[in-house]
Amino acid sequence: MASQLQNRLRSALALVTGAGSGIGRAVSVRLAGEGATVAACDLDRAAAQETVRLLGGPGSKEGPPRGNHAAFQADVSEARAARCLLEQVQACFSRPPSVVVSCAGITQDEFLLHMSEDDWDKVIAVNLKGTFLVTQAAAQALVSNGCRGSIINISSIVGKVGNMGQTNYAASKAGVIGLTQTAARELGRHGIRCNSVVPGFIATPMTQKVPQKVVDKITEMIPMGHLGDPEDVADVVAFLASEDSGYITGTSVEVTGGLFM
Numbered sequence: 131m132a133s134q135l136q137n138r139l140r141s142a143l144a145l146v147t148g149a150g151s152g153i154g155r156a157v158s159v160r161l162a163g164e165g166a167t168v169a170a171c172d173l174d175r176a177a178a179q180e181t182v183r184l185l186g187g188p189g190s191k192e193g194p195p196r197g198n199h200a201a202f203q204a205d206v207s208e209a210r211a212a213r214c215l216l217e218q219v220q221a222c223f224s225r226p227p228s229v230v231v232s233c234a235g236i237t238q239d240e241f242l243l244h245m246s247e248d249d250w251d252k253v254i255a256v257n258l259k260g261t262f263l264v265t266q267a268a269a270q271a272l273v274s275n276g277c278r279g280s281i282i283n284i285s286s287i288v289g290k291v292g293n294m295g296q297t298n299y300a301a302s303k304a305g306v307i308g309l310t311q312t313a314a315r316e317l318g319r320h321g322i323r324c325n326s327v328v329p330g331f332i333a334t335p336m337t338q339k340v341p342q343k344v345v346d347k348i349t350e351m352i353p354m355g356h357l358g359d360p361e362d363v364a365d366v367v368a369f370l371a372s373e374d375s376g377y378i379t380g381t382s383v384e385v386t387g388g389l390f391m
């Protein structure tokens with residue numbers, strides 16, 4: 131990483147949900163690499179703790195701790211858990227997170243004709259309601275403390291163009307964009323920016339579940355010819371977290387290799 135970026139986020143406290151895997155872990159590593167203190171949250175406590183270890187946090191084998199990073203366990207789809215998460219982060223660091231990245235997400239893919247109500251409910255609960263709950267709790271904490279901030283919500287290109295087998299997921303990710311745009315309209319006066327990142331096909335455990343024939347079909351459609359890496363998404367998240375994007379809010383930034391440009 132260029133040296134001038136190594137301290138770009140030195141004063142930031144960043145809450146990252148879904149930090150235990152894939153894009154959320156890459157985001158945590160990148161923000162910490164730019165000087166942020168990271169509150170790594172995941173449904174899977176051990177996975178969040180592993181991310182903190184990778185950051186050189188408490189209990190790290192990566193040499194002396196670099197920063198006071200900390201792991202938190204929460205199910206973002208539960209209102210009480212989301213509120214408690216923000217309370218715990220503020221109690222731990224004596225301030226609200228100035229950067230909030232909602233990466234927590236799931237898929238429960240099935241064709242519309244066969245999709246169960248439970249498949250629908252689970253995906254909406256985590257991907258859309260979970261993003262709402264974390265965004266709301268974080269915004270309440272920032273506004274009540276008179277703090278500025280940057281909220282970054284991870285949507286998907288599927289939320290813009292749809293995808294076979296993903297009526298639930300596509301609806302959730304389209305909703306994330308609308309939620310984030312509305313939050314941007316309401317929170318701008320408080321100095322809180324809200325933006326969506328819209329990844330395409332990124333090589334993570336989530337996409338490892340996709341049938342290979344589908345992966346092959348989609349990959350052929352990508353102008354850059356290959357899946358993206360979680361770090362490609364983290365690059366954009368770090369920009370939106372920083373003052374280098376200080377006049378950007380309400381946008382959705384695609385990270386797709388040109389898929390559906």
Ligand SMILES: CCCCCCCCCCCCC[C@@H](O)CC(=O)SCCNC(=O)CCNC(=O)[C@H](O)C(C)(C)COP(=O)(O)OP(=O)(O)OC[C@H]1O[C@@H](n2cnc3c(N)ncnc32)[C@H](O)[C@@H]1OP(=O)(O)O
Nearest residue numbers: 239240241286292293294295330331336337343344347348
């Ligand atoms: C031609 C491609 C058009 C692409 C349009 C939009 C592409 C957007 C790509 C971006 C992806 C990134 C998403 C990101 O946010 C992270 C994720 O969400 S990762 C999960 C993505 N999930 C999927 O793409 C769904 C994959 N499909 C499945 O899991 C299964 O097919 C399932 C829906 C569970 C149904 O399983 P079942 O066993 O009942 O059927 P088959 O798997 O045998 O499929 C039947 C035929 O349908 C074709 N198919 C299935 N899914 C897709 C798909 N997404 N795009 C295109 N074609 C699909 C499959 O190939 C079979 O075709 P054939 O009979 O010719 O073999």
Ligand SMILES: NC(=O)c1ccc[n+]([C@@H]2O[C@H](COP(=O)([O-])OP(=O)(O)OC[C@H]3O[C@@H](n4cnc5c(N)ncnc54)[C@H](O)[C@@H]3O)[C@@H](O)[C@H]2O)c1
Nearest residue numbers: 148150151152153173205206233234235286329332334336
């Ligand atoms: N991988 C892709 O191609 C892709 C593309 C576009 C968008 N996205 C989105 O990016 C985000 C991260 O996806 P990924 O590919 O890294 O997936 P991943 O499965 O590797 O990571 C998702 C993480 O979220 C956590 N999580 C799940 N449910 C949770 C809950 N209720 N509360 C808290 N944490 C929870 C999981 O434990 C996991 O650690 C998701 O929102 C996903 O929809 C992924």
